[in-house]
Each structure stands twice: as structure tokens, then as C-alpha cells.
Amino acid sequence: MLFLLGAFIVLLLIVAGSRGFSLLFGLAINLISIVALLILIADGFNVLITTSIISLIILIVAIYMNVENANTANIAFKTSLLIVVIILLITIPLEFWASAQGMGVEDQEELEAFSLAAGVSFPQLAVAIIVVNSLGVISETSVAISSGLNEIILNKPSLTPKEVFADGFSVGNKILSTQTNTLLFNFFASTFPLFFLMNSLNYKFTDIINDKLLVAEILTMLICAMGVILTVPITSYFVYNKALKKSANSINK
Amino acid sequence: MKKNIIRITFVILIVLTATVITHFDTFLYKSPIVKIEQVKVVDKDKSTDEYKNTDTQVSQKLTGVFLNTSKKGKKVTLKNSYYQSQLLDQEYRVGQQVLLSRSGNNYTIKNVKRDTTLVFSLGLVIILLFCMQFSRAKLLISVLLNLLVYFGFIKLLIHNNNGLLLLMTVITSLLISGIALLVILGPTSNALMAYLSTVCATTVSILLSVLLLKLSGNSGVHLELTDFGLQPYFSVFLSQVIFSVLGVILDETMDISSSLIEMKKEVHDVKEKVLFKAGINIGRELIGPLINILLFIVIAEHLNLILLYLSNGNSIGYTFTMTLSLGFAQLLISAIGIVLTVPITSYIASKIISRRAY
Numbered sequence: 001m002l003f004l005l006g007a008f009i010v011l012l013l014i015v016a017g018s019r020g021f022s023l024l025f026g027l028a029i030n031l032i033s034i035v036a037l038l039i040l041i042a043d044g045f046n047v048l049i050t051t052s053i054i055s056l057i058i059l060i061v062a063i064y065m066n067v068e069n070a071n072t073a074n075i076a077f078k079t080s081l082l083i084v085v086i087i088l089l090i091t092i093p094l095e096f097w098a099s100a101q102g103m104g105v106e107d108q109e110e111l112e113a114f115s116l117a118a119g120v121s122f123p124q125l126a127v128a129i130i131v132v133n134s135l136g137v138i139s140e141t142s143v144a145i146s147s148g149l150n151e152i153i154l155n156k157p158s159l160t161p162k163e164v165f166a167d168g169f170s171v172g173n174k175i176l177s178t179q180t181n182t183l184l185f186n187f188f189a190s191t192f193p194l195f196f197l198m199n200s201l202n203y204k205f206t207d208i209i210n211d212k213l214l215v216a217e218i219l220t221m222l223i224c225a226m227g228v229i230l231t232v233p234i235t236s237y238f239v240y241n242k243a244l245k246k247s248a249n250s251i252n253k
Numbered sequence: 254m255k256k257n258i259i260r261i262t263f264v265i266l267i268v269l270t271a272t273v274i275t276h277f278d279t280f281l282y283k284s285p286i287v288k289i290e291q292v293k294v295v296d297k298d299k300s301t302d303e304y305k306n307t308d309t310q311v312s313q314k315l316t317g318v319f320l321n322t323s324k325k326g327k328k329v330t331l332k333n334s335y336y337q338s339q340l341l342d343q344e345y346r347v348g349q350q351v352l353l354s355r356s357g358n359n360y361t362i363k364n365v366k367r368d369t370t371l372v373f374s375l376g377l378v379i380i381l382l383f384c385m386q387f388s389r390a391k392l393l394i395s396v397l398l399n400l401l402v403y404f405g406f407i408k409l410l411i412h413n414n415n416g417l418l419l420l421m422t423v424i425t426s427l428l429i430s431g432i433a434l435l436v437i438l439g440p441t442s443n444a445l446m447a448y449l450s451t452v453c454a455t456t457v458s459i460l461l462s463v464l465l466l467k468l469s470g471n472s473g474v475h476l477e478l479t480d481f482g483l484q485p486y487f488s489v490f491l492s493q494v495i496f497s498v499l500g501v502i503l504d505e506t507m508d509i510s511s512s513l514i515e516m517k518k519e520v521h522d523v524k525e526k527v528l529f530k531a532g533i534n535i536g537r538e539l540i541g542p543l544i545n546i547l548l549f550i551v552i553a554e555h556l557n558l559i560l561l562y563l564s565n566g567n568s569i570g571y572t573f574t575m576t577l578s579l580g581f582a583q584l585l586i587s588a589i590g591i592v593l594t595v596p597i598t599s600y601i602a603s604k605i606i607s608r609r610a611y
Contacts, residue, residue: 001473001578003465004585011592016537023541030545034552035569042563058549066541090377098370099349102340103557106481111561117300117308117336118564125556133553136546143542169386174437177392178507181433182500184396186550188403188429189496192410193480193489199411206282207364210352215367220553222374229381 026065033057034132047124048088051131055084062139072147075238079142079231087134087227091127094219101126104213106197126216134224137179141228144175145235153243161240168236179228187221264383268376275369279320285353286366287317287329292347304566309337315345331362340561395436399429418485422492426499427452433503443514446605450506450598455499457597458590459491466582474582478575490579497550498587501543505594509536510602517606525607532599540591547587551580 013020037054041047059080067073095101102122103111148171153159159167191214198208208214279286296312312334319327331353335342343365345351350366382389406425410418430451438444466474476486483489512535513528555576562572573581 001469001582001585003469004462004582004589007461007465008585008588008592011589012540015533015592015595016540019537023544026541027544027548030548038556038559038563039569042560062542062545066538066545094370094374098367099343099365100367100370101343102338103561105341108341109482110558111341114561114565115302115304115306116338116340116342116561117302117306117310118338118340118561119306119308120338120560120564122339122557125560129553129556132549132556134549136542136549140542140546166386173388174507176387177395177433177437178500178504180392180396181399181503182546184399185429185500186497186547189493190480190554192403192407192492192496193483195407196410196483197481204283206284206352209371210364210367212364212367215371218371219374222378225378226381229378229385229387232387233385 022065026061029061029065030058033061037132041120041125041128044119047121047128051128052084052088055131055135056081058135059084059139062135063143067143067147069147069150071242072143072150075146075150075235075242076139076142078238079146079235080139082234083138083142083227083231084131084134086230087131087138087223088127090226091130091219091223094223095123095126095130098215098219099123100212100216100219102212104211106194106201106211106213129216130220130223133220134227137183137224138227138231141175141179141231142235145171145232146239149236149239153239157243159243161244164240164243165233165236168232168239172232172236176228176232180225183221183224183228187217191217261380261383264380268373268380271376272369272373275372278368279350279366282321282352284363285322285324285355285360286320286350287331287353287360288320289315289317289345289347289349289351291316292345304564306564311335311337311344313345317351320350329360331360333362340557391436395433398432398436402428402432418488418492422488422495426455426495430499430503433500434507437507442605443510446602447503447506447510447598450510450594450601451499451502453601454502454506454594454597455495455590458498458586458593459495461593462494462586462589463491473574473578475574475578478579490583494583494586497547497583498590501547501587502590502594505536505539505543505591506598508539509595509598510606513599513602513606517609523607525603528603528607529599532602533595536595536599540595543591544584544588547584547591551584552577555580 009020009024012023016023033054037050040050059077063077063080064073067076102125145168149164149168152167152171153164194213194217198211203211293314293316294311295314298310299307300310301307312332315331315333317329317331319325319329333342333345335344337344345362345365351362352364352366353360354363382392402425406421409421413421431448434444434448434451438447476490479486479489479493509532513532516528516531517523558576559572562576563569567575
């Protein structure tokens with residue numbers, strides 16, 4: 001493991017140069033925030049409130065440390081915040097409806113030695129899992145779209161609001177398909193052992209589609225996809241608003 | 254605009270119908286399904302375990318009606334007990350549909366019926382897609398084709414009893430990344446270029462990481478902790494790494510190579526060296542966000558287990574070794590892949606693009 005870590009750091013510094021340090025710094029802060037989240041939840045703090053606060057910190061680090069253009073960063077941050085709130089609002093009822101919290105019968109063997117009366121609210125943790133899962137995808141999408149759009153506006157300041165939206169979607173289209181791939185392939189990575197196990201347990205089709213673990217994985221993927229989809233119009237709207245204000249100012253002068 | 258509204262209404266209607274149908278599809282099930290009509294709390298027992306976790310165990314008496322099988326319409330009483338933290342067990346509510354398993358004349362609750370939620374969530378994604386001007390057809394085709402390939406992969410995996418897992422993963426990855434690129438970029442030389450870069454970068458980084466792991470004798474990596482202890486450990490682990498990093502590397506190669514193509518279009522006589530440098534500069538900005546994506550996905554996946562370890566009085570160090578050592582190894586290999594993709598893609602793309610005439 002240390003070899004891997006060493007190789008990563010050396011390669012990062014070779015490729016990214018001095019930028020590598022700030023990247024490492026950002027990653028370290030994110031890791032520390034996640035550890036803090038875990039400790040706080042284990043200590044009995046409310047899962048949803050803690051997750052919201054830590055998500056805020058993570059978004060600040062993930063966006064402001066990676067983006068140099070302040071204008072782009074501001075818009076991306078506003079969008080990501082709004083999307084995380086929307087994801088929370090979508091996830092809470094869906095998770096309540098699906099009751100897909102915690103772990104499944106498939107995990108039982110692993111859990112034999114544990115006291116299961118953990119005192120942690122696993123239904124709330126299920127919501128937190130989806131939110132944490134979405135943070136990286138959401139922040140990257142919003143940064144990509146706002147920086148792409150800002151560049152277009154810089155080159156063609158005469159764009160009408162309608163054109164800004166259309167451009168947002170053409171930038172968004174590509175990002176949506178690549179993010180879908182990322183989510184889908186990660187779904188493949190985490191579910192193939194599960195499918196294999198289900199087969200050796202002789203699950204029928206109806207058992208599979210109602211299985212707690214599988215439903216939780218699918219919900220995670222779908223809700224993250226909703227977040228990515230919604231990021232596109234919201235970012236475009238913020239960029240358009242900003243451009244509108246700017247043009248109004250220049251006319252007044 | 255009006256046409257659009259009609260189409261969206263149509264999609265919403267279809268999604269709602271599908272959701273309602275799955276709500277009433279109990280006749281398709283072989284196992285008995287019961288709709289819970291009454292819930293009574295029989296007993297509440299607050300307890301504190303040896304690690305000072307306070308939890309309440311609740312016993313419920315449930316009354317429900319059979320929705321299918323020959324007992325349809327008949328009433329049944331069921332017992333359930335759960336901890337309020339609901340890790341493995343769960344609280345049942347009025348109106349929920351549950352699947353039962355039968356032993357003799359006794360029924361026990363096996364599972365909650367979750368297919369309606371799934372269909373509704375999927376429908377929500379589709380409605381959102383239709384509300385906006387995305388090129389939906391492309392996206393849906395690529396997802397469906399990839400799911401098809403994955404389905405074949407699972408079938409073969411089960412058929413071969415896991416024997417050729419690694420080989421099959423490599424073939425599947427070649428297929429799904431190829432499909433993704435073909436659908437997004439079309440059958441162009443640009444797609445081929447991105448494909449070449451993706452394959453090279455993934456291969457180099459995986460081989461390098463395996464070498465490093467072998468050199469260190471897998472120290473600190475608890476391979477036996479793969480999901481559900483599926484064997485052979487090392488192949489399962491590597492397959493998961495390959496799948497999870499593939500999407501991110503695809504994203505990266507497409508970004509770098511398409512920016513370089515743009516550059517060539519604007520400056521016709523651009524030198525290979527200049528292109529390579531520009532590629533590195535663009536790639537540098539991508540590394541951080543992409544590693545972040547995987548970082549959060551990997552950690553989120555293990556949150557349940559980590560909290561169970563922590564609440565069972567384990568130290569943070571021990572908890573992380575037992576739950577995240579594999580995740581971190583996966584993350585480091587992915588990170589190496591993400592970093593290596595930058596020079597590899599820049600090199601391949603600059604070589605090919607600078608020889609092209611525009």
C-alpha cells in the first residue's frame with residue numbers, strides 16, 4: 001500500500017508539478033472531513049445535519065481549490081449547493097418508500113460478531129450515503145459546465161439568453177454522457193459480486209428486483225443521475241443571470 | 254413548444270401508469286405478498302450494550318391481507334421485532350407490501366416489495382431527461398448496450414463459476430468503453446484515438462499497480478475482505494478496480510483529446526511538442542476533480558460497515574484497516590491511472606493530431 005501511495009505522489013508531482021501539492025492538500029482536507037463525519041455520527045450526532053455541514057465543507061474545498069477563475073467557482077458552488085439540497089429532498093422520501101437502509105441478508109455472515117444495536121439511525125445513513133456519493137460527480141459537472149459556458153460568453157459577448165441555455169445544453173450533453181458512464185461503470189464494479197452471490201443463493205427474478213442491497217445501489221445511481229441532469233439548466237441559469245447583470249451594468253455606464 | 258408540453262405530459266403519464274402497474278403486479282409473484290393493514294407495538298425494550306450504545310428493540314404485531322396466491326383476500330397475523338437503528342431488521346408500516354416465505358403453516362416476512370420505487374425512480378430520471386433538450390436517444394442507446402454487455406458478463410461469470418473472471422472483465426471493459434466512445438463521438442478517427450489512449454492508460458496503470466502490490470507482498474491490503482468474500486480475491490479486487498476507474502479515464506481522454514483537436518483546428522501548423530504541453534496543462538486541471546469523484550463513491554459504499562465497526566467499540570485505525578484498506582488501495586490504483594492518463598493521452602493525441610491535415 002505504501003508503495004502505491006509513494007508511486008501516486010511521485011507521479012502526481014511529475015505530471016502536475018507544483019499544482020500537485022495543492023491537489024494533495026485538497027484531497028487530504030476532504031479525507032479529514034469524511035473522517036470527522038464518521039466520528040461525529042458514531043458519537044451520536046444527527047446524521048442528516050452532520051452530513052449537510054460536512055458536505056458544505058467538502059464542496060468548498062472541491063470547488064475553490066480546483067478552480068482558479070473566481071467567477072466560475074462561485075457559480076459552480078452555488079449550483080452544487082442547490083443540487084445537494086434537491087438531492088436531499090428527493091432522496092429522503094424515496095429511501096423512506098424503498099426501506100433500503102443498512103445491510104442485507106447477504107452480509108449476515110460478515111456481521112455475526114457484531115452487536116447490531118448500534119444506536120445509529122441507518123435509514124438516515126442511507127440518505128447520507130447517496131449524498132456523499134453524489135458530491136464528486138455534482139461538483140465536477142457544475143465546474144465543467146460553468147467554465148465551459150463562461151468561456152463561450154467571453155468569446156461571444158453578444159449571446160442572447162436563449163443561446164446561453166442552448167450552449168449550456170450542448171456542453172451539458174457531453175458531460176451528462178460521460179458522468180452516466182462513470183456512474184454506470186461504478187455500479188458494475190460494486191454489483192457483480194452481489195449478482196454472483198445471488199445466483200449461488202438461488203434467487204428468483206422477483207427476489208433480485210426487490211433485494212435491499214441491489215435496490216440501494218440502483219437508487220444511488222439514479223439519484224446521482226438526476227443530480228447531474230438538473231445541474232445543467234441550473235448552471236446555465238446562473239451563468240445567464242450573471243451575464244445579464246453585466247450587460248445591464250455596461251449599458252448604464 | 255406546445256408539442257414539447259404534449260410529449261412531456263405523455264411521458265409523465267407513461268411513467269405514472271408503469272408505477273401503478275408495478276404496485277398491483279402481485280399476481281406475477283410466486284411468493285405470497287401481504288399488504289399490512291394494522292400495526293401494533295407489543296413491546297418496547299430499551300437496552301444499552303457493552304459499548305454503551307443505546308438502542309430500542311421494538312416488537313410489532315402486524316395484521317395484513319394476502320394479495321395473491323390461493324389465499325388471496327384472507328387475513329394473516331405476523332410478528333416482527335426490530336432495533337430502532339434498523340441495520341438488518343426493519344420497521345414495517347401500514348400500507349407496505351411485503352414478501353413472505355412459508356415454512357409449514359407459518360409465514361415469516363422475507364422482504365419489502367421495492368419494485369414500485371425502482372420503476373418510479375427510473376421514470377423520474379426519464380421525465381427529467383425529456384423536460385430538457387438533451388440528445389436522449391444516444392444516451393439511452395449507450396446505457397442499454399452497456400447494460401446488455403454487463404448482463405452477458407454476469408451470465409458468463411455464473412456459467413464459468415468465476416474461473417475466468419479477470420479475462421472476462423478485460424473483454425467486458427474493452428467492449429463497454431468502445432460502445433461508450435462510439436455512441437458519444439460516432440465512428441470517427443477521434444473515437445479511435447480516445448479508445449487507444451484509454452486502453453493504454455488503463456493497462457499501464459493496472460500493470461504498474463499490480464507490480465507494486467506484488468513487490469510489497471500485498472502489505473496493508475486485506476484482499477480477503479472483498480465484498481461477500483467472493484473468490485478468487487485478487488481477481489475480484491482487480492476487476493472492481495478496472496470497472497470503477499474506466500469511466501473516469503474515458504472522461505479524461507475524451508476531454509484532453511477533443512481540446513487538442515480544437516487547438517489543431519485553430520492553429521494549423523501547431524507543433525507536436527506544443528500540443529503535448531497543452532495536453533498536460535489541460536489534464537492537470539482534471540486530476541483533482543476526477544480523484545474526488547472516486548474518493549466519495551468508494552467511501553460512501555463502505556459507510557454502513559464503518560459505522561458498525563465504530564459503534565462496536567473499535568478504534569478508528571482498526572476500523573479503517575478492516576473496512577477501507579481495500580477501498581484505499583482501489584482509490585490509489587485509480588488515482589495512479591488518472592494521473593498517468595494525462596501524459597499517455599497527450600502523447601498519443603499529439604502524435605496523431607500533428608500529422609493530420611485540416
